Each structure stands twice: as structure tokens, then as C-alpha cells.
Amino acid sequence: MIRVLLVTQIGLIGNLAAAILKGEPDIEVAGIVTSAEEAMGRIPECDVVLVSPRLPDGTALDLTCLITEQYPMVKVVIFGLSESSEHVLRYVEAGAAGYVVRDSEVEDLLSRIRAAAQDRALVSPEIAASLMSRVATYAQIVTNAETGRKVTAALTRREREVLALIGAGLSNPEIAGRLVIEVGTVKRHVHNILHKLGVRSRQDAAAHLFLLEDG
Amino acid sequence: MAVEPRLFRDMLSRLFRRIEGLHLRAELSGPSGLELLLEQAEAQWVVISLAPDGALPEVVNRIVAGHPSISILGVAEDGSGALVKRAGTPIRVIAHPSLALLLGTMQEAGQQGPDVTEGD
Numbered sequence: 175m176i177r178v179l180l181v182t183q184i185g186l187i188g189n190l191a192a193a194i195l196k197g198e199p200d201i202e203v204a205g206i207v208t209s210a211e212e213a214m215g216r217i218p219e220c221d222v223v224l225v226s227p228r229l230p231d232g233t234a235l236d237l238t239c240l241i242t243e244q245y246p247m248v249k250v251v252i253f254g255l256s257e258s259s260e261h262v263l264r265y266v267e268a269g270a271a272g273y274v275v276r277d278s279e280v281e282d283l284l285s286r287i288r289a290a291a292q293d294r295a296l297v298s299p300e301i302a303a304s305l306m307s308r309v310a311t312y313a314q315i316v317t318n319a320e321t322g323r324k325v326t327a328a329l330t331r332r333e334r335e336v337l338a339l340i341g342a343g344l345s346n347p348e349i350a351g352r353l354v355i356e357v358g359t360v361k362r363h364v365h366n367i368l369h370k371l372g373v374r375s376r377q378d379a380a381a382h383l384f385l386l387e388d389g
Numbered sequence: 390m391a392v393e394p395r396l397f398r399d400m401l402s403r404l405f406r407r408i409e410g411l412h413l414r415a416e417l418s419g420p421s422g423l424e425l426l427l428e429q430a431e432a433q434w435v436v437i438s439l440a441p442d443g444a445l446p447e448v449v450n451r452i453v454a455g456h457p458s459i460s461i462l463g464v465a466e467d468g469s470g471a472l473v474k475r476a477g478t479p480i481r482v483i484a485h486p487s488l489a490l491l492l493g494t495m496q497e498a499g500q501q502g503p504d505v506t507e508g509d
Contacts (some may be wrong), residue, residue, distance in 0.1 A: 186468035190400045197407070218430060254396065254467075276394035280403050283396065368476035 176291045177204040181213045181237065182226035187254070191224065194280055196262065201287065210237035217241055221250045221291050223268075227261070235268050242269025251292035253283060259304040271295060326382050328370050336363040341380040390436040391417040393466055401436065408492065420448045427456060434495055439463045445472055445480070462495065 178195055182188045182203065183263045188206040195201045207213045210233040213223065223241055227234045239245045249271035255261050262273050271290040274283045282296075290303045297305065313348040329337065332353075346364065350357045364376065373379050390413060391403075392398040398416060405413045414430045417423060420437060427435070440446050445463045452459060457476035462469045464486070473481040473494055483490060 177469045183488075184468045186464075186471075186488055186491070189396075190404060190468070193404050193488060194400050225442045244488075254394075274396065276396050280396070280399045 176201050176222055176287060177220040179213065179216050179220040179233075180206040181210070181223060181229065182206070183208050183229055184226065187226065191253070193284075195287075197317055198284060201284075202216045209233070210240070211260065212238060213237060215247055216246075217245050217376060220248060222271075222287050224251050226254050226382055227252055227265070230255065238265055238268040238270050249293075249368075251286055251290050251323075255278070261302055263303050263308060273297075282345050292353055305352045325371055329367060331371070333367050333370070334364050336360060337379060337383065339366055340364070340367075340376050341383040349353065390415070391420050391423050391438065392436055392464065392468060393418060393438045397466065397468065404488075405498075410496070420446050420449060421447060424451060424455070432438070433461055434460050436462045436464065439465045439472065441466075443470060445474060449474060460495075462491065464491075499506070 178201055180188050180191055180195075182191070185208075188208075192203045192206055195203050203355050204207055207311065209214060210229060213225075214237075223237075223349075225237060227236065234252065238252070241248055241250050248368060250265075251272040251274065252262075252265045252270050253274040255265070255273050255275050257275050257277060266274060270287040271293075272295055274286050284295050333352060336349055339352060342351065346357050346360045350360045352361070364379075367379050368374065368376075371379050371380075371382055390398065394400060397417070397419065402413055402416055405411045405424060405444040414432050415426055417426070423435070423437070434489065435449075435452060436447060437449065443465060449461050449463070453474060453476050459476075459484065460473060461474040463474070469485070471486040471491060479481065481494075483494070
């Protein structure tokens with residue numbers, strides 16, 4: 175039996191969804207609540223939480239994050255979303271296991287609840303394409319960060335100091351004054367930094383600073 | 390029934406089909422074609438989506454004028470409000486409708502409710 179908790183501020187929608195779910199032999203309605211706060215107290219009693227995105231002050235997104243973090247076994251399905259893939263992806267990134275758009279049929283709602291309860295996800299081809307594109311983007315970011323870390327690690331301690339001052343917006347003479355070294359020495363350090371990072375400008379070099387801060 | 394969005398309409402229609410004494414004659418995604426349909430299909434109620442500003446769509450006035458026996462239940466697309474209109478009576482506002490209240494209203498078709506009702 176799949177125990178479903180409904181979270182919606184709209185009484186009629188909660189009543190309707192509950193009436194539909196009660197007609198299903200493998201689904202039990204664990205309750206209907208109208209706020210994220212109320213929902214959190216009921217999560218241990220359910221397997222799937224059906225959340226309306228129309229909770230006040232964007233709390234549906236926060237609720238999705240909270241449930242996913244604190245109760246990873248409980249699945250969140252967002253229902254009544256608009257067709258926009260950006261909306262869907264926001265909830266997927268927050269941890270939602272499924273979604274049902276406003277233009278769906280009741281059968282879609284039921285099949286997505288069942289899929290979520292079985293650790294599966296049903297997505298439209300459009301959303302699948304957006305998800306694949308998003309995964310590729312994230313993979314590229316991770317690869318770039320890893321490559322950047324290796325390159326940044328090749329900088330000497332003095333070059334790192336110079337890079338930090340470049341990032342702070344200092345000119346070569348200012349850096350020379352700050353580090354009490356010759357301007358010519360600063361220029362040599364800057365040249366080496368640009369070469370090691372494989373960039374052409376001080377601004378591009380400064381973009382690597384976050385890697386120094388991370389490491 | 391001419392209700393948007395589809396998920397809302399589908400939930401309503403599925404429920405209506407389960408209720409004894411309620412016969413769903415036709416489903417439309419919007420008011421277009423509704424008047425023509427009412428010429429062919431006998432109906433006591435029309436369930437229709439409210440306009441984005443919360444008002445009954447224009448077609449309702451023509452339906453009530455042409456078919457005084459038909460009652461109109463207008464529901465907000467997000468389910469947050471409803472209006473009931475019958476020929477010769479003021480519009481009844483249901484601020485926070487519950488399913489029980491709407492079904493009760495439809496089943497007590499001949500009974501006039503208060504002008505403003507708060508649902509649960």
C-alpha cells in the first residue's frame with residue numbers, strides 16, 4: 175500500500191485529489207495538510223508526499239528540499255506544475271522524485287505516484303531532453319573545475335599571492351609595493367601565472383581565484 | 390463541463406462519474422462550442438472555468454438567457470473560489486469551496502443559498 179500525504183492550500187484540490195486516490199486499491203491517503211510546517215509533522219506516516227507548487231511564499235520548493243534531506247526514503251511528487259521545463263527542473267534539483275503538470279490526466283497522476291514509490295521516474299521527452307542537457311552542463315563544470323584545480327596547484331606560493339592581488343584589482347606597481355618587490359619581478363610572476371593557467375588576461379587569471387580559495 | 394486545466398477537469402469528471410444521480414453529458418476544454426452543445430444535449434448544470442479575474446465568462450449570460458433552467462457553477466482554475474449563477478437570482482459566491490459544498494450545491498439545485506458562503 176502506498177501511503178500518500180497531500181499538501182495543498184486549496185481545499186477543493188485537496189478534497190478532489192483525495193477522493194480520486196481513495197478509489198485506488200493500492201493507495202491510501204495519509205492525510206491532507208495545508209502548510210509545509212504541518213506537512214513536516216506528518217512525513218513519517220507516508221511513502222509519497224504530493225505537494226502543490228502553490229503553497230505560499232515559495233515554501234513548496236523549501237518543503238521539497240527539507241523532506242529530501244531529512245526523509246530520503248519518502249518521495250516528493252509535485253502536482254499542478256506549469257508545462258515549463260525550468261519549473262520542473264527547479265523541483266527536480268530540490269529533490270522531487272516526480273512531477274505532474276496541470277495539463278496531465280488523472281492516470282498520469284496515479285502512474286507517477288506509483289513510479290515514485292518504486293524509485294522510478296516518469297518524465298516527458300521534453301523534460302528528459304532538458305535533464306540530459308543539464309547533466310551535460312554540470313559535468314562540464316565539474317571537469318573544468320578539476321582541470322583548473324590541477325593547473326592552479328602548479329603555481330608557486332609567490333605566484334598565488336600575486337594572483338590574489340590581481341583579483342583584488344591591484345596594478346603591477348601596487349602589487350610590487352604590497353609585496354616589497356620590483357615591478358619587473360611582478361611582471362615576470364604575472365607572465366608565469368598567465369602561462370601556467372593558459373589564459374591571456376589578468377581578468378581571466380583572476381577567475382581562477384575561487385579554485386585557490388576552495389583548495 | 391468546460392473546465393481548465395486538464396488535470397482539474399479530469400479529476401472532476403472522474404469523480405462525477407462515480408456519483409449516483411450525476412450524469413456527465415460532455416467535457417470541453419473551454420467555453421468554445423458550449424452553446425452549440427447545449428442545443429443538442431440536455432443539461433441542468435454547466436460547470437465552467439472562471440476567467441482569470443475571477444468573473445464568470447461572457448458566454449454564461451447567453452446560456453442563462455437562452456436556457457433559464459440551466460444553472461452555472463463557475464470554478465477558479467486553481468480551485469480557490471467558485472460562483473453559482475441561476476436565472477433570476479443573484480450570483481452566489483463561494484469563497485473557499487470544498488468538494489462536499491459544491492456537490493451539495495449541485496444536488497440541491499432548486500434550493501437558493503445565501504449570497505456569500507464560506508466553505509471549509
